[in-house]
Amino acid sequence: MTDALPRTAPVFNPAGPVADERIRQRQRLGLMLARAEREGARLQYWARSAALAAVGLFFILFAEWNAALAFTLSGLVVFYLLGFCHYGLVKRRLNPPWLSFVVGTLDIVLLIFLIVGTNPFEETEMPLAMQLREGSFAYLLIFVCLAALTLSPRLALWVGVSAAASWSAAVVWVVAQPETLVGDARMIDMPVAERLQLYFDPSFVDVIEQSTTVVLILIITGIIAAVVSRSRRLAEDYIAAERARINLARHFSPNVVDELASTDEPFGPVRRQEVAVLFADIVGFTAYSEDHPAEEVFALLREFHRRMEQVVFDHGGTVDNYIGDCIMATFGVPQPADDDVVRALRCARAMSASVRQWNARRAAVGLDSVDVRIGCQYGPVVLGAVGSERKLSIAVVGDTCNVASRLQALCRELDAEICFGSDLIDAVRSMGNEGDESALDGIVGRGAVTVRGRDEPVHVWVVPRSDQGWRGLRSLRGKGGAAVVPGSPALAIATPV
Known part of the structure; x- marks a missing residue:
């Protein structure tokens, strides 16, 4: 017993x-x-x-x-x-x-x-x-x-x-x-x-x-x-x-919430499809966190997420994840559309404009400006629902996501506000009359760039920082081909692995 x-x-x-x-x-x-x-x-x-x-x-x-x-x-x-x-x-x-x-x-x-x-x-x-x-x-x-x-x-x-x-x-x-x-x-x-x-x-x-x-x-x-x-x-x-x-509205634009809420399996089975992926990150956030009270850090982070999220939703995108001071958004989730790449490109530029407006307001009250860098790429990903019965979410994985993240990190080295992968730019150009070539204004080529963790280089196009533009670079509105910096070969920036 x-x-x-x-x-x-x-x-x-x-x-x-x-x-x-x-x-x-x-x-x-x-x-x-x-x-x-x-x-x-x-x-x-x-x-x-x-x-x-x-x-x-x-x-x-x-x-x-x-x-x-x-x-x-x-x-x-x-x-x-x-x-x-x-x-x-x-x-x-x-x-x-x-x-x-x-x-x-x-x-x-x-x-x-x-x-x-x-x-x-x-x-x-x-x-x-x-x-x-x-x-x-x-x-x-x-x-x-x-x-x-x-x-x-x-x-x-x-x-x-x-x-x-x-x-x-x-x-x-x-x-x-x-x-x-x-x-x-x-x-x-x-x-x-x-x-x-x-x-x-x-x-x-x-x-x-x-x-x-x-x-x-x-x-x-x-x-x-x-x-x-x-x-x-x-x-x-x-x-x-x-x-x-x-809960859906935290991640998806309002025009998608109704569709997701009314469907038993809105994400469907695991599948491969073309998606535009965007990463936006605050530069120097770690140092800012060390030098400012936690309340100010959270206030900055919440306002950043709120502004970027609204821009994503305004362009019909999906907020995939918040990773500290970084926000990941996708265009083409859960269902792809013909203008995903154009909306992603315009969203990236609208994010930069929103940050400039935000900095103007911060400067008016004596606060430091915020430097946000953005990376965006278009390509195939694997899409599907992951998690358990307690928490179910959508996952977007693949090389396209990795490249978009690396492009965001390259912005500091290329002194750019936004870095686009050539696959996204080519997709916009291939749309012809269905696209909107005005979205390409001011975007210049930087040639093939080696990114961390990837053997093959990536052809990069950038929106230079507004306070220091790139002179002598060929605009996308000109002829095709990779743009080069005068006096140098096609630029290839190697970053440590």
Whole structure:
């Protein structure tokens, strides 16, 4: 016989981290639904107030103005104060889970007392049986409907069952009175005249009719609880869908989010396709991080990501990843388009323009300027979804990504704002009239350049830095061929591996 585990021993979770993540998701969903229930309590308060005002106005218009009416209106005021106090506690988050059930029960009990009980100021005392025969039970259904506004099926069910039980108790109490006549006005063995005489007797209680009332209350309660439960599930689905859309919107342009959110497998199987890849990185960010407080570093990083992300989305691109102070974007993900290369090229140039505007604003308040370098290449990649059930994302891998990253790093050595691979430039030129050659203005060739980690050189085209342009270089708008620096062979810059 083995020793029992100590009470403090951790319990093994056979489902592993996936189950833990599901628990956390349910907790987050529970918090969202709790907020929805608080909003429902606010709606319930105003609907309750409007219903009480309508009932009070009805009595004022059609009832005799006397002490009995004042007693009835005072009961409505008590209902309002009860709802007002409950809503005040909900707003301040001081309401325990059981409070709504207690308030719902008090509502039902108070309403039953007003319906069946004797008004002490009534001049003419009516038999108690008459209170059960005027359809007053319908007021109970108002409170069942009000409970449904909280999006809590348990509360709606509780209030409905409480209404049925309280009404049954009131019927039993009335039947127990000595002057009450009990029977069934539908008894077929009685002559019609006797049945009518019995039915219209003020002290008569038809047990079949009252049983039907109780059953009706329970049926309506069940329907309302089912509707609330379905509404709650729809709210859960809506919250999950919105959360998914928010997560997608962090990576994809708005025009792609709808497509991804409405498809079960938006990325499809792993495949190879042509994609434009762009990297943008802040120069000197490590040194900046060492010399500035962490709060300023994060503020700079967030603003950089925000600006670059917006430019990417404005050009229909996808934010693939944030790598520290670097942002990776792709064009042609998840579905390729004919103008991917043009949009990537224009996005790179728009990024540079956005950084210049940002630097102008930073200079106006005495902050250092930000130097951002960009690399962009076009070519084949392998595209597919990676990850696990807990976290699924899209991955773009291949030599094209590596070259784009290396081109971004070359910007400092070539004193350029942007470095483009020749494959991207050739793709833009090959589009002919379908492309936009104005996007090539100011881009000059640097010839074949050896990049780190790659045996074959890459033909590079650059946008020179705006404060020190390259003179004597051939523009892309001229004839084809690699541009060279005057007085030197076709430039090949070797970087250490």
